[in-house]
Amino acid sequence: xxxxxYDACVVTISSWDAFKMHFxxxxxxxxxxxxxxxxxxxxxxxxxxxxxxxxxxxxxVDTAGFHSYIKLKRVKLHYVECGAQGKPLLLLLHGFPxxxxxxxxxxxxxxDHFRVIALDLKGFGDSDKPSWRRSxxxxxxxxxxxxxxxxxxxxxxxxxxxxxxxxxxxxxxxQFPELVEKFVSISCPHPNIYWNELPKTNIFNERWINFCQMxxxxxxxxxxxDLKILNKCxxxxxxxxxxxxxxxxxxxxxxxxxxxxxxxxxxxLPFTRINDCSGPTEVPCLLITGNKDTFAQLExxxxxxxxxxKYTVKIVDGAGHxxxxxxxxxxxxxxxxxxxxxxxxxxxxxxxxxxxxxxxxIGAVSSTVRVPVFHS
Numbered sequence: 474x475x476x477x478x479y480d481a482c483v484v485t486i487s488s489w490d491a492f493k494m495h496f497x498x499x500x501x502x503x504x505x506x507x508x509x510x511x512x513x514x515x516x517x518x519x520x521x522x523x524x525x526x527x528x529x530x531x532x533x534v535d536t537a538g539f540h541s542y543i544k545l546k547r548v549k550l551h552y553v554e555c556g557a558q559g560k561p562l563l564l565l566l567h568g569f570p571x572x573x574x575x576x577x578x579x580x581x582x583x584x585d586h587f588r589v590i591a592l593d594l595k596g597f598g599d600s601d602k603p604s605w606r607r608s609x610x611x612x613x614x615x616x617x618x619x620x621x622x623x624x625x626x627x628x629x630x631x632x633x634x635x636x637x638x639x640x641x642x643x644x645x646x647x648q649f650p651e652l653v654e655k656f657v658s659i660s661c662p663h664p665n666i667y668w669n670e671l672p673k674t675n676i677f678n679e680r681w682i683n684f685c686q687m688x689x690x691x692x693x694x695x696x697x698x699d700l701k702i703l704n705k706c707x708x709x710x711x712x713x714x715x716x717x718x719x720x721x722x723x724x725x726x727x728x729x730x731x732x733x734x735x736x737x738x739x740x741x742l743p744f745t746r747i748n749d750c751s752g753p754t755e756v757p758c759l760l761i762t763g764n765k766d767t768f769a770q771l772e773x774x775x776x777x778x779x780x781x782x783k784y785t786v787k788i789v790d791g792a793g794h795x796x797x798x799x800x801x802x803x804x805x806x807x808x809x810x811x812x813x814x815x816x817x818x819x820x821x822x823x824x825x826x827x828x829x830x831x832x833x834x835i836g837a838v839s840s841t842v843r844v845p846v847f848h849s
Contacts, residue, residue, distance in 0.1 A: 482648045483611050484748045491744055498686035524699055526720070526727040533574060533721040537581045538591070540599075545620045548608075551599035553591045556584030561654070562627040563587035563812070564618075568636025568660070569677070569735055570695075570706060572598035572725050575635065578801030579808065586813050587631065592621065594638065596734015598725055609737040611745045614641060615648050622652055631812055635659040635797060636768070637738060640667060643780075646756045647747050655812060657759045659804070660769055660794050663777035665746050667769070674767040676705055682743050685736050692732045700726060709799045747780065758784040759811040761804065763792025785811060 485491070538553040553573045556563075563583055567575045573591035583589045593600040595617065596609065607613075618641065622630050632653050634642035639661035646656045661667065671678050685691035695702050700723045704711060710718045726732060758781040762774040771788065778784045787807050789796045797804040 482751045498683040526724045530717045530720045532717045536577045548601045551593040555580045556588040560588045562630040564630045565591040566634035566638025582805045602734045633657040646754045659761045662773035663780045670773045692729045761787045763789045763796045766794045768794040
């Protein structure tokens with residue numbers, strides 16, 4: 474790890490690892506350009522495959538909650554809000570490629586107990602979309618999330634994230650633990666594990682990470698074949714045969730500029746890790762994953778408990794990468810059970826030395842602090 478860090482909590486990878494990533498991205502990007510030219514994929518005839526999407530489908534407009542914006546120092550963020558303002562704050566952070574709409578099944582249920590803010594992350598949806606890569610550095614993103622909490626009139630929040638949103642949440646609870654009462658990570662391992670154990674079955678695997686380091690190429694690629702990449706990501710919606718939900722996402726990501734900001738996250742975050750010297754977080758964590766998730770390995774999620782002193786793991790049978798959309802009733806029950814119980818006051822034992830995966834699973838059962846893994 475490099476000594477170049479953000480308050481010694483978030484650190485950059487070594488110069489050699491960064492060089493290797495840029496090296497591979499250059500050759501991969503060059504190969505893709507040559508392949509595209511040879512196959513004539515950039516011909517004007519391909520543009521006929523792209524449909525015009527100037528208006529959102531009804532399902533995108535009629536979701537519960539009201540839309541609003543919050544102005545920070547350098548950016549304006551869009552969010553959808555449910556619940557009374559006097560209730561505790563619950564911040565929902567979506568994944569990639571997604572937006573506030575991904576939480577449509579959780580907002581009405583959670584709003585009975587919280588003031589729910591489903592945020593469009595910077596660069597996504599109706600939030601501002603700065604095109605500069607440096608706008609998505611981890612220190613900038615974390616400071617902006619902190620500013621959102623304070624601008625809404627709160628000193629703490631409950632943080633729930635999925636995929637990219639959960640990845641940001643992991644960084645956030647390490648950097649600003651005093652701002653988070655509880656943290657829920659859905660379908661996302663800890664960043665120190667996530668970036669090192671990306672499965673090849675993930676559409677956005679290591680090869681894709683290398684590819685998107687080249688400017689503009691990834692933005693062009695994702696628009697191909699009428700945003701076919703979204704059909705691959707949201708296969709659970711394809712199975713439901715609800716075309717309007719897929720159309721909602723294709724409306725959100727219809728233009729090249731709708732992808733520039735989101736892809737810029739992957740031009741920055743792979744170069745960062747949590748400093749091991751900072752130790753595991755004391756923020757209570759709930760880790761939820763589906764046992765059929767091809768984007769993140771179940772083993773990686775379990776390993777992530779090494780970075781938390783107080784945790785619960787929920788494995789959802791039959792769910793893939795989007796359990797909160799595939800099985801919303803099950804996920805909502807897990808969320809309410811974890812988030813609405815009174816704060817426990819056990820005597821916290823010293824963290825155990827890191828051990829293998831099997832020993833950690835056993836420790837989850839035997840420790841008074843570490844909470845057992847449940848299947849549902």
